[in-house]
Amino acid sequence: MSTREQLLPYGRILRYQLHERLTHWAAALSFIYLMLTGLAFYSPWLFWLAIAFGGGQISRTLHPWAGLIFAGAVLYMYVMWARQMRTTAADKAWWSSIGHYIRNEDDQMPPAGRYNAGQKLLFWGFVVCGLLLLLSGLILWFPEYIPWNLRFLRYLAVLVHASSALLAIGFFMIHVYMSVFAERGAFGSVIRGDVSIAFAKRYHPGWYKEIVGQSSTPRK
Amino acid sequence: MSQETLRIQKISGHAGTVPGEDAQREFTVCKLIDATTCIGCKACEVACMEWNDLPFGETVFDNTYQTMPETRWNFWNLILFNEHEREDGTLMWLMRKHQCMHCAEPGCLAACPSDGAIVQYTNGIVDFQQEHCIGCGYCITGCPFDIPKMNPKTNRVFKCTLCADRVGEGLEPACIKACPTGCLHFGSKEDMKVLAEGRAKQLRDHSNFPNAGVYDPPGVGGTGVMYVLHDATQPELYGGLPKDPSIPWTVKLWKGPLKWLGNLAMVGGLIGLFVHYLRFGPKSREEEFEGKHEGERP
Numbered sequence: 203m204s205t206r207e208q209l210l211p212y213g214r215i216l217r218y219q220l221h222e223r224l225t226h227w228a229a230a231l232s233f234i235y236l237m238l239t240g241l242a243f244y245s246p247w248l249f250w251l252a253i254a255f256g257g258g259q260i261s262r263t264l265h266p267w268a269g270l271i272f273a274g275a276v277l278y279m280y281v282m283w284a285r286q287m288r289t290t291a292a293d294k295a296w297w298s299s300i301g302h303y304i305r306n307e308d309d310q311m312p313p314a315g316r317y318n319a320g321q322k323l324l325f326w327g328f329v330v331c332g333l334l335l336l337l338s339g340l341i342l343w344f345p346e347y348i349p350w351n352l353r354f355l356r357y358l359a360v361l362v363h364a365s366s367a368l369l370a371i372g373f374f375m376i377h378v379y380m381s382v383f384a385e386r387g388a389f390g391s392v393i394r395g396d397v398s399i400a401f402a403k404r405y406h407p408g409w410y411k412e413i414v415g416q417s418s419t420p421r422k
Numbered sequence: 423m424s425q426e427t428l429r430i431q432k433i434s435g436h437a438g439t440v441p442g443e444d445a446q447r448e449f450t451v452c453k454l455i456d457a458t459t460c461i462g463c464k465a466c467e468v469a470c471m472e473w474n475d476l477p478f479g480e481t482v483f484d485n486t487y488q489t490m491p492e493t494r495w496n497f498w499n500l501i502l503f504n505e506h507e508r509e510d511g512t513l514m515w516l517m518r519k520h521q522c523m524h525c526a527e528p529g530c531l532a533a534c535p536s537d538g539a540i541v542q543y544t545n546g547i548v549d550f551q552q553e554h555c556i557g558c559g560y561c562i563t564g565c566p567f568d569i570p571k572m573n574p575k576t577n578r579v580f581k582c583t584l585c586a587d588r589v590g591e592g593l594e595p596a597c598i599k600a601c602p603t604g605c606l607h608f609g610s611k612e613d614m615k616v617l618a619e620g621r622a623k624q625l626r627d628h629s630n631f632p633n634a635g636v637y638d639p640p641g642v643g644g645t646g647v648m649y650v651l652h653d654a655t656q657p658e659l660y661g662g663l664p665k666d667p668s669i670p671w672t673v674k675l676w677k678g679p680l681k682w683l684g685n686l687a688m689v690g691g692l693i694g695l696f697v698h699y700l701r702f703g704p705k706s707r708e709e710e711f712e713g714k715h716e717g718e719r720p
Binding site: 242243244245246252257304305306342346350353356359360361375379386387405 | 533536
């Protein structure tokens with residue numbers, strides 16, 4: 203989606219369409235529930251989280267269903283965005299100047315497209331973790347139906363589920379930090395869908411050029 | 423043995439110390455099953471269902487004398503029948519009373535995430551507290567003996583309690599009381615060890631079972647249920663009794679190092695992000711994007 207229809211009045215650019223925003227929030231809200239109830243089952247010191255969500259039994263019953271919502275949302279994201287998330291030559295240059303990015307020297311970063319290389323890594327991280335969590339989660343959902351001679355699947359699933367969840371929580375923390383605290387304007391883009399031209403020029407100059415390049419008659 | 427034996431020494435999914443831990447000197451109880459004198463009468467199966475008021479379920483015929491292929495959430499005590507042909511062509515008909523082994527280091531308790539759903543009393547009995555069970559089934563994964571079984575209707579897990587209610591009152595478990603041949607014994611772990619070793623020696627010295635021995639696997643810290651076997655070198659012959667059972671290594675890794683590494687990484691990550699914000703702050707201020715460019719048209 204890079205057309206002149208993305209140029210909105212008052213110097214704003216449409217970054218996420220409604221269905222993209224809805225998918226994002228289906229994934230985000232289910233992930234937060236999954237993370238908090240999952241942490242309750244992960245450590246006795248956090249079991250109070252399960253109590254806060256209505257008790258251990260309710261948390262255990264709803265956790266896998268929330269997992270299906272999350273998996274469905276991630277699958278839809280994959281269909282929407284996988285093509286845009288392919289690694290390009292510019293991404294390698296982006297990674298080699300990651301130090302500038304960390305020090306907020308964004309003017310010294312190679313220009314990014316709709317997504318920079320870091321965002322692409324988060325996307326693929328969530329896709330891979332989501333797949334691992336889904337597969338291991340299905341085994342953990344119905345352990346009593348795994349035959350005794352296939353018990354190694356259960357043994358594997360507990361380890362895979364916990365480690366991929368920890369990895370996903372790491373990605374989640376970076377994602378929330380970047381979008382809520384570091385890049386002002388990013389959070390609004392996933393609520394109302396638009397960003398300012400200054401935001402687009404600063405963080406996604408490649409994407410901005412794509413849009414204005416196709417825009418011969420700016421909308422009033 | 424008094425009701426005080428039902429003091430708890432290990433709690434599943436519990437943050438902090440166990441109240442009452444080490445407050446009492448108590449001996450560990452043990453059930454000894456002499457598989458060499460079991461006649462497969464199934465009196466223990468009936469006694470177990472009677473005492474625990476377990477509902478009658480359908481039996482399953484699978485061309486053996488077994489009541490059903492494996493234990494169920496409401497059938498905790500099962501005699502396994504196995505026909506074994508020895509090298510000299512003679513037949514051995516092996517019977518083993520299969521139930522919870524009441525491990526000293528229980529895999530179910532280690533895997534359980536719910537505070538107080540699985541406890542170990544100071545007398546060694548491992549007991550499920552269904553009102554705290556959340557139905558996750560992690561205990562099924564932690565157990566090397568395939569013992570915990572889920573009630574699909576209530577989503578709670580059940581197993582043999584070693585008749586903790588009877589033992590607390592100074593009685594023996596119901597199965598022990600029902601056994602007609604005296605192949606089941608109950609007492610302190612120390613006493614049962616002496617009894618078991620004596621019987622194994624008798625089998626070796628006088629009954630032509632040179633490999634007779636006691637099953638008390640050290641991989642789970644020893645068990646609260648021991649067996650005397652004709653051939654202790656091949657426990658698998660007795661309906662798949664594992665030779666060297668232990669808590670699965672993935673469960674140990676998951677509940678051990680992974681937990682501490684994960685906690686460290688999560689706390690470290692939060693601190694790292696916070697420090698980054700204090701050091702570098704946001705990449706831009708809202709005002710840079712709002713207002714200044716308002717009205718600008720591309």
